Structures are given as structure tokens and as C-alpha cells.
Amino acid sequence: MNEFVTARTDFATAAKGGLSPAELEAVLRQVGAERYHNRHPYHHRMTGGDLTRGEMQAWALNRYCYQAVIPRKDATILARAEDPAFRAEWRKRIEDHDGEDGWSGGIARWLHLATSLGLDAEMVKSERQALPATRFAVGAYLSFCANRSLLEAVASSLTELFSPVIIGERVPAMLAKYDYITEDTLAYFKKRPDQASRDSDFALAYVTEHADTPERQQLAIDALLFKCDVLWAMLDALQHAYAESGKNIPPGAFRPEDAR
Numbered sequence: 223m224n225e226f227v228t229a230r231t232d233f234a235t236a237a238k239g240g241l242s243p244a245e246l247e248a249v250l251r252q253v254g255a256e257r258y259h260n261r262h263p264y265h266h267r268m269t270g271g272d273l274t275r276g277e278m279q280a281w282a283l284n285r286y287c288y289q290a291v292i293p294r295k296d297a298t299i300l301a302r303a304e305d306p307a308f309r310a311e312w313r314k315r316i317e318d319h320d321g322e323d324g325w326s327g328g329i330a331r332w333l334h335l336a337t338s339l340g341l342d343a344e345m346v347k348s349e350r351q352a353l354p355a356t357r358f359a360v361g362a363y364l365s366f367c368a369n370r371s372l373l374e375a376v377a378s379s380l381t382e383l384f385s386p387v388i389i390g391e392r393v394p395a396m397l398a399k400y401d402y403i404t405e406d407t408l409a410y411f412k413k414r415p416d417q418a419s420r421d422s423d424f425a426l427a428y429v430t431e432h433a434d435t436p437e438r439q440q441l442a443i444d445a446l447l448f449k450c451d452v453l454w455a456m457l458d459a460l461q462h463a464y465a466e467s468g469k470n471i472p473p474g475a476f477r478p479e480d481a482r
């Protein structure tokens with residue numbers, strides 16, 4: 223199974239007649255095992271205690287762009303879904319991020335994480351100092367969910383199957399290895415594993431039910447590969463710009479104190 227997924231060959235069509243739901247789930251989980259951003263060197267440097275404070279700030283600032291686009295992409299998905307029961311379930315995601323008034327949900331908690339690291343809230347919210355590649359990656363995710371089929375858009379959210387794993391690696395390491403990080407800084411992550419499990423259970427059931435031909439199964443697998451690339455590209459961009467004392471920081475992007 224390994225080489226099929228890694229090589230991006232047509233896995234589902236190669237299995238003549240397609241995959242059973244359990245086999246499709248196994249391939250999707252394998253994509254995560256091979257491609258999720260917990261395998262990225264920037265994540266390993268974070269959990270190893272090796273990021274400078276400036277690199278930690280750059281991560282929070284750039285990840286804000288991702289957090290901010292999530293409810294917009296979920297609203298795009300909502301607008302395209304014809305089934306009221308689907309919409310009733312999917313809209314919970316928007317509520318999670320926006321809260322009741324826009325600033326009492328996940329986006330506000332991410333902003334708190336960023337400001338706890340010493341960043342200015344307005345600067346973070348403006349997204350002006352994010353890396354070019356962050357903006358492109360986040361924009362690609364939004365366009366993907368607007369332009370591809372509903373099945374592909376739902377399948378692209380399935381990285382959430384793996385987010386409890388990375389959160390479980392990240393949070394204890396951040397608390398242990400960086401003296402300026404506290405439980406309060408990381409409050410964002412308290413609610414996420416439960417929310418992500420609820421969301422990914424629903425999305426996985428949808429995908430295994432609706433990916434009912436080999437071609438549709440392959441589209442679902444490719445959507446998840448695409449999304450792993452989005453997350454990977456965001457960490458690649460951070461690594462390129464901020465490792466080695468910020469040698470490759472693009473013009474106009476955030477310049478930490480320790481990389482001046």
C-alpha cells in the first residue's frame with residue numbers, strides 16, 4: 223500500500239473495482255501517517271525545544287492566516303451543501319471558530335496565543351507580515367473548497383483526523399521546553415481534540431459513503447494529499463525564512479527581534 227500512496231499513483235483505480243469503505247479509510251489514514259505535518263522538521267525543532275522565540279512568533283503569526291480562513295472555507299462548503307442535515311452538522315465548525323460574536327471562538331483563542339508570545343494583535347490580524355507562501359497555501363485551500371466537488375472539499379478537511387496526534391506532541395513539549403509558554407498561552411488547544419474528533423468522524427463517514435466509485439475514491443485520496451501539502455508548504459516556508467537567523471526572510475515579512 224505504501225508505495226502507491228507515496229507515488230501518487232491511482233490507488234483506488236489500481237484496486238480494480240475500488241476499495242471497500244474500510245480499505246478507503248485505511249488508505250486515508252496512511253496518507254496522514256506518511257504526509258501529515260507532524261513529520262516536518264520545523265515541527266520536530268519545535269517539539270525538540272530548538273525554535274528561537276522569533277521562530278515561535280513567526281509560526282503563530284503565520285498560522286493565524288490558516289485559522290482565519292477556516293470558517294470562510296467552511297462557509298463555502300456550507301453554501302454548496304444541499305442536505306439540511308449536512309449543513310446543521312457542518313455549521314458547528316463555523317461556530318467553533320467565530321464564537322457567538324466573532325471574537326469568542328477559536329480565532330480569538332489563536333490571537334491570544336499570538337499576543338501571549340509578545341505579538342501585537344492588530345499586526346497579527348492584518349496578516350500583512352505573513353510569508354508569501356503562507357498566503358498562497360491558505361488561498362489555495364479556500365479555492366480548492368470553492369471549486370472542487372463537495373466530496374473533495376469534505377475529504378480535504380480530513381487532516382483533522384490526525385490533528386489530535388500533533389497537538390498531543392506539541393503541547394507538552396512547548397510547556398516543557400520553552401519557559402515563556404504557559405497553559406494559558408496554549409488555551410486554544412484545550413478544545414481542539416474533541417472538536418476535531420467530532421468533525422473528522424462526520425467527515426470520514428461522509429467520504430466513505432459518497433466515494434462510491436474508484437474514481438471518486440481517488441479524488442478523495444488526492445484531496446487529502448493536497449491538504450497535507452498545504453500544511454507542509456506552510457512549515458517549509460517558515461523553515462526557509464526563519465532558520466539560520468532569519469537569513470531568508472522575504473521583504474515585508476515579520477522580522478523577529480532575535481533575527482535583526
Ligand SMILES: O=C(O)c1cc(C(=O)O)c2c(n1)C(=O)C(=O)c1cc(C(=O)O)[nH]c1-2
Nearest residue numbers: 292328378379380381382384385388389414
Ligand atoms: O494544530 C494543528 O496542527 C491543526 C491542524 C489542522 C489540520 O490538520 O488541518 C487543523 C487545526 N489544527 C485546527 O486547529 C483547526 O481548527 C482545523 C480546521 C481544519 C480544517 O481543515 O477544516 N483543520 C484544522
